[in-house]
Amino acid sequence: MRSARSHLDRLRNRVAAFDAGRVADETMKMVASSRGYFGRPGWSEAVEELHALPVERRRAMLHALADRFPALGDGLDARCGAIVLTLRLSDGIDDDPLAAERQRALDDLSRVHSFWHASGFESLAEHELARGRALSPALVAVVRRSAVEAYRSNAVVDLAKKLTDPALNVGEEWAEQALRDAGERGWEALLRHAATATAAKPTAKWDKQARAVIDAVGADRVRETVPSWFALVGRPRTVPLDRRQYEPDVNSAYDPCNANALRGLAWLLALLPPHPDTARALGALVETSLKKVAGLGPRNPKVANAGVNALARIDSEAALAELARLAARVTYKATAKLLDTALETRAAALGLSREEIEELAVPAYGLTEVGRAGHPLGEATAILEVQGTKAVLTWQSATGKQVRSVPAAVRRDHPEALKDLKAAAKDIDKMLSAQSERLDRQFLSRRTWSYDTWRTRYLDHPLVGTLARRLLWTVDGHTVGYADRELRTLTDTPVTEGTEVTLWHPVGHDPAETIAWRDWLERHAITQPFKQAHREVYLLTDAERATGTYSNRFAAHIVRQHQFNSLAAIRGWRNKLRLMVDDEAPPATRELPQWGLRAEYWTGGEGQEYGADTTESGSFLRLRTDQVRFYPLAAPQNSAHCCGGEYRMWLRDGEDPMAPLPLTDIPPLVLSEVLRDVDLFVGVASVGNDPTWQDGGPGGRFHEYWSSYSFGDLNQSAQTRRALLERLVPRLAIANRCTLEGRFLHVKGERHTYKIHLGSGNILMTPSGRYLCIVPKSNPAVPQTGYLPYEGDRMLAVILSKAMLLADDAKITDPSILSQL
Template sequence: MGEIQKYKDLIGRRVADDDLEGLAVDLLKAAIANKGNWTGLWDGVLARLRELPPQARSRVADGLVTQYHSAQAGPNARENALILLGIVSRDLPPHDRLTAERLALLDKISRQHSFWYGARYENLIEAELAAGRPIAPAVVATVRRAVLHAYQNEDLPRTAKKLTEPPLNVGEEWAEEALRETGGVWQQLLTHMATATAAKPSAKWDKQATALADALGPDRVREAVIRWLALVGRPRTFELDRGRYEPDVNSAYDPYNANALRGLAWLLSLLPPHPDTARALGALVETSLKKVAGLGPRNPKVANAGVNALARVDSEAALAELARLATRVTYKNTAKLLDAALEARAVALGLSREEIEELAVPAYGLTGVGHAEHRLGETTAVLEVQGTKAVLTWRNASGKPVKTVPAAVRRDHAEELKELKATVKDIDRMLSAQSERLDRQFLADRTWSYATWRERYLDHPLVGTLARRLLWTVDGTTVGHAEGALRTLADVPVTDGTDVRLWHPVDHTPAEIVAWRDWLERHGVTQPFKQAHREVYLLTDAERATGTYSNRFAAHVLRQHQFHSLAAARGWRNKLRLAVDDEAPPPARDLPRWGLRAEYWIEGEGGEDYTDITDSGTFLRLRTDQVRFYPIGAPENSAHCAGGEYRMWLRDGEDPVEPLPLTQIPPLVLSEVLRDVDLFVGVASIGNDPTWQDGGPGGRFQEYWTSYGFGELNQSAETRRLLLDRLIPRLAIADRCTLEGRFLHVKGDRHTYKIHLGSGNILRTPNDQYLCIVPKAGPSAAQAGYLPYEGDRMLAVILSKAMMLADDTRITDPTILSQL
């Protein structure tokens, strides 16, 4: 307070002494004292300055110009001189003081994401406006972003309101494409879109948006908006400067434009329903939830607007998109909105949530299970589902296959071709979503009537391509689909029944499981996920001894962010562990069908000096502990993020609840929960990273990396071993491969190699020397021929490495050659 009063008094003395040039020096000293932050009580100093007569302020302005050019002035002093010049020159007759310098500073500001409102940069803007010059669009964008953080400040928002052009911020490809639309109504529409700042549109907002869309033509508007939304998420047209500890602002949405994106989503929901609308909104939701370093999801508010818009569209395509997103979205608030939207549809139709998800899957024009033909002139387009992909092929008038789209189709049937290609993409996305939904049905433990099941699963044009590759039980008899019919293990056709359930190996003997594996292989059935080969986790003697918890997956070191994503995808709630003084509950999965909650206890691993954290303070790695089960309504446990004892939080007189004995957990539930946890460890463990042979930071994980990377096989690796035992004889390199214990041995011309069946890590002769080969993204196991199930990436990695090492004289990669 004393410092503020000092400068207020100083202004008075300098005016009384007629030393206004000296006042300019004092003001720059004040800028040093307040570190360029003209907020709070410093407002009083600026107010006293603005109260000076115009002639006095003009002399102060001249003094600031002199100080700007003085030899002693550094960058901070010159910047503050420009800002103070704008303040004292406000309302004075236009005068060309430091115009070029001010424009240079504004150019610098245009490359910033935003600025602290206390810097008073709005005075630079006001000076330009007073001179009658337009403000550069990139500067307008920075000012608008800064306003979003201008708390308890009126000057910056007041200036920003004068910046009405352009209606959207430049810098994002979609926005710049939208700004190319000419005409007053288009500009009015974009301006109205940017007012979408609430969670949901008001009736007044909808009314104005509808009027603007009607003036332009609903079809024209829909086509334009969908074209713009297809560009959302692309790299910025120019990058913004980013501080070392700032989030990746160049990968995030412009927050001002994000409001317009919400408005565009709402606008689409007001237009007549169209399949392209549902596609565009679904893509917007997923794009908006993509993670950005240091920030998290790009913009959940835009994703939520997309969900709300889909919920307002009364069409089969919109319902299908909601159901698809419900299987993919893991961000908590958006997932809740999706659940609410589907529940509302279910209630309106008098159905259960599960039934609405089943009925929401469209046929996509398929006239048979996984098959459709479309006549385009003299050409026939054949759309077929092959495994997890939809494939579009072409036949000419004589029925002969042609390799590419005929020119006549591209010329005369452009719209139909565009729709067919869009349908292929829709089917691919929905196949992935439905495969995940079916994989989750084991714990849902559902039973269908035979007729309903055939309609919604076996004979459904899309879902049938998955259901016909799975095993089911019809009235207690296990059946699979082959040669056009449901068949028993002895290939006896089954044509009718009463109740149908999804088959799970935990309920069957090892001999029967092996028999069904042979059946699938005999009929060439590749399952969409592990079912007949699904790992089964039965209670062990060690777990009977511990009683209420399993240590089967304790003492592992996992990559936290990868674990977090996997947990969310498998339906587990989890909170990222931060290196702060805070507590968090363990990752947990609710199992409402069984009245249970599963927990996997973890803690942050940051090293002794907490160096293993991100710039935002998030632990890079976790250590794992027990798996426990509680009644679903039991109070939550929690522990410090950095480690320590878990304890139950009791509120409002609650009594503690003991964990349930593992012997009381149904075998199916125990097996599926432990399978999830095995997946977390198998994918996220640092032990399967081939580049960690040095043990990571300080080498402190060396022992763990070695024990995991070459140690005993977990259940999924044992399953992989059994499969490889059947696959190896069919490989082109079969004479060079043998399975021994935990390893696949591969004989090359240079060395013999041992590939660990759990981690994919490699040892080579002599002396078991480590060989580091980093697999390429998405390795293919196509050379292995028939595989009984999809989705085992580590199997593909092992087979890919084996093929390479068996022919090691043809390796050309210098990184690998240097180790041979």
């Protein structure tokens, strides 16, 4: 392709000889080669020289360019560039041969996220405004978004300042609803003030003006209305945008201009009298804003942080509860740090520890006893009850008879109370999940409680008690569980008093005792909220004693990087995504301050082909795993090249290197829990779990690994699963068709006999040994099996659902499965 400079030279020759058609031909070539960007070399000179032509020659040029315009095709950049050029040529000329094409370009331009500041496309908008034609709201939004990304002195910024209406950008459902509501007095000023929230925190001046706009609308109306807008945040765009190559998923991200308004609205809510609806809405906004977008990461961390700051400013039980709930769930580093600061500040103000404030922050949500409350509403009674991981709302008539649906009288006479009950049920579901995760991370916290405090905050707490009563605890050195309204020992002897309480862990206990407690839980039909009695225990192996300072137990695996990164964050590890660039990164790290230790899991990027082995943004799709090591907490950080290679300790300011600690020096509980985390990362994120990878993935280069993992030896969690299936299979409706043999669950169907691997869930058909690919649902339901001792094993659900399907393979209708049978 010719350079812009050579195009300019040829154009000058054409202009000197002046033939409108030939000048237009060369001009169009220059437009096409530069794709309309006026910042390219030679562009500005070409435009100025054409503009200097006499009027009649420019008129001839306009029509010649219009005749050749279709040759540019559908490329928006080139079409807009050509139209901008014709606008410059048309000074003092009434002819408008490209009017229709200009309107088409404006319509197409209104569907992009933004345009580059050097393109000059703002001239199109300026042209419309100069002729008294209003820009469409969608195009106004494009200009505003472009101004956010432009240099401060750019003409795009100046144009955006002129476009004051509408107050928010269209295209997002919440914003369009807010604009409809803004038709009433006072609302528009409120929205415009909210949109000025561009700093990290509101200033005193901002707050003062905010209180004025709140007063103009009415505090109660603001409290009722703004949360209804937040409920629409994150929904699919009403004006979908065209996504360009290598651009993030702009349709799932927030409009950057509207994001400022969301921050301001969050700050506004913090100035209102406290209300549970306000805290609930802010908490939901934080979570919605942290959902991941392809090629971008979290949708908008600044909005999430604004929500946290607003909650931190509200002095109420509901706001504190949201902060505590979010602290247990949020993994995005910057927002998690804000949550930590907010809770620690509140704890310091009350003279409590961080752990204590988290415990005290859990509300009862209207429950009057552990896991249950009755709420009379007229002649009916609403029963709010926790069943496992969910809050269930049922109804009783005046005679105590259960009613299937909400009584009509309740809907008619008690709509607000009904709304509050439904909201409480949703809040309980969210908090149960958060508290279960918090408790699951308590094994390494070295937390102890006085007996009376523990009973108040855990065993007898209306919400947390539903979890605590399904766990095992140690009271003054004796293991106890809760059954038949009492704490009981293994022999069911009641325990009514004590001094010190800790959370029980199987490490350090005789395996026979642990098995006895499993039997005790089953005898009392107790389903634990996570694995505790069935928790995997990872003891030091002979191989690890031989290596001394590192474990290779989970080395040489291929894992999906982004899934690994998410799991690591959930389990309290810090990790940095590896990009295919010349840079270094630290290993995945879990700090254990209570033990003075730091655990590291070494990984490196897998692959060398950009695009095939990376996302569009350049992050590796997969990692190759290596060693697990332990260091003193204060040891200098290790790092290695993102593409893989040797880890080295990064020393500065005269620091001395520190050797990794011998594994024999690591407390057994710490070793077991850290290795359990790593086993989880591999067990969930390994490409060996992917049923569609039987060909070995890109280029087939992972075929050997996939085969060895998919049907190889069982890891610790799969062995636990096998032990559970030995008890479950006899209770299944298909028990007569199932047998457990080694690493597999064998299922006899009408067409074949199938072997389901207990680790990966992948399937072989016998006797041929052919592979059967069945892709499980994202959230498979556990088939009805009767009692289960613990919750949360997704692979168990996958295996059981596949077994149910294959036992009745004559009724399979899925064409993708039938074609393999």
